[in-house]
Amino acid sequence: MKKFYLFSLFLLWLFSILNVKAQTNVTSSGMSIQGIARDESNAAIANVDQLGLVFTIYYLGSGNSENVILTKTANVKTDNFGVFSYVLDIDQSQYNLISTQSAYLKVTQGSVVFSNEKLQAVPYAIFAQNGVPTGSIMPFVGTVAPKGWLLCNGSTFEDNANNAALKALLGGTTTPNLQGMFLRGTGSAAAGKVGPALKAVQQDDLASHLHKININTNSAGAHTHAITRRSNPDDRAYDKNDGKRTENSAATTDRTVLGDFQTSEAGNHNHNVSGNTAETGGSETRPINYGVNYIIKI
Structure with a gap:
C-alpha cells in the first residue's frame, strides 16, 4: 500500500503570535494550511477529491507529552499539482493557548505523519483564508x-x-x-450619495435635472392687415374686384383707388411653441468600461 507524504507545508496566520497576545477582542478566526501531497515515490497526489487528513495543534507538556489544543479531521481536495488548501478554525481560547505555548501542527493520515512542525511567530505572516475571506x-x-x-x-x-x-x-x-x-458600496456617504442595501440591486436612474431653452416667439407682434378698394372710373361704382355682392358690368381694368380698409390691431402677443427634441442615445447611461x-x- 502506498504511503502519502507532505513534501511541503505552508502556514499563514490571521495575526502573528506576537499580535495575538495583545489582541483580546478576537472571538474566532482560523489558520490557512496549504501543502503538497506526494506519494512514496515523490510523485504529486493530483486531482484527489477526498484526501482524508487529521490536523492537530498541540504543545509539549512534562516529559514531552503532547497536550492537544485542537484536532480536526477533514477531507481535502488536491489540484493538478497535488496542492491542497484547508482553513482550520481556531476560537479565542485556543488562540490564547497557542500564543502562550510553543505550539506544533501535526498533519496525519492514519498512522502516517505527513508533517509535524513548530509554529513560528513571525510578524509578517498574516492569515487571510488563502488570500481573501469567504464572500470576497x-x-x-x-x-x-x-x-x-x-x-x-x-x-x-x-x-x-x-x-x-x-x-x-x-x-x-x-x-x-x-x-x-x-459594484457599489452599500449605505450612505457624507456627500449624500446612497448605495443599495447589502446584497440588493439598485435599478437604473437619472438625477432630476432641467434643460434650459427659450421656446417662445418674440412678443413684438402688433400689426394690422390692409384691404384695398377700387372703383370704375366711369360710374364710380364698385366692380367685382371690390368683393361686393353686386357686379358692375361696366367694370374695366382702369380703376381708381378710393382708400383702404384695415383690420383692428391685434396687439403684442406670443405664439407658444411646444414639442420635443429629436431622440438620441442608447438604452442606458454608463461610463466607459471593460468586461x-x-x-x-x-
Whole structure:
C-alpha cells in the first residue's frame, strides 16, 4: 500500500503570535494550511477529491507529552499539482493557548505523519483564508472560476460543509448574478450619495435635472392687415374686384383707388411653441468600461 507524504507545508496566520497576545477582542478566526501531497515515490497526489487528513495543534507538556489544543479531521481536495488548501478554525481560547505555548501542527493520515512542525511567530505572516475571506468578490478575466471561487452568475452551488460559510453569508446556495452590473458600496456617504442595501440591486436612474431653452416667439407682434378698394372710373361704382355682392358690368381694368380698409390691431402677443427634441442615445447611461467576470470566494 502506498504511503502519502507532505513534501511541503505552508502556514499563514490571521495575526502573528506576537499580535495575538495583545489582541483580546478576537472571538474566532482560523489558520490557512496549504501543502503538497506526494506519494512514496515523490510523485504529486493530483486531482484527489477526498484526501482524508487529521490536523492537530498541540504543545509539549512534562516529559514531552503532547497536550492537544485542537484536532480536526477533514477531507481535502488536491489540484493538478497535488496542492491542497484547508482553513482550520481556531476560537479565542485556543488562540490564547497557542500564543502562550510553543505550539506544533501535526498533519496525519492514519498512522502516517505527513508533517509535524513548530509554529513560528513571525510578524509578517498574516492569515487571510488563502488570500481573501469567504464572500470576497473580485473581477476575473476568465470564464472558469479558479479553485476556491465561484462565478457570480446566479448559479447554484453545492450545499456541503466546504460551502457552509458562503451559504451563511448569502442566505442560500445561489451566487449573486453580477453579469452586466457594476459594484457599489452599500449605505450612505457624507456627500449624500446612497448605495443599495447589502446584497440588493439598485435599478437604473437619472438625477432630476432641467434643460434650459427659450421656446417662445418674440412678443413684438402688433400689426394690422390692409384691404384695398377700387372703383370704375366711369360710374364710380364698385366692380367685382371690390368683393361686393353686386357686379358692375361696366367694370374695366382702369380703376381708381378710393382708400383702404384695415383690420383692428391685434396687439403684442406670443405664439407658444411646444414639442420635443429629436431622440438620441442608447438604452442606458454608463461610463466607459471593460468586461470581466466577477467571482466570489468560497
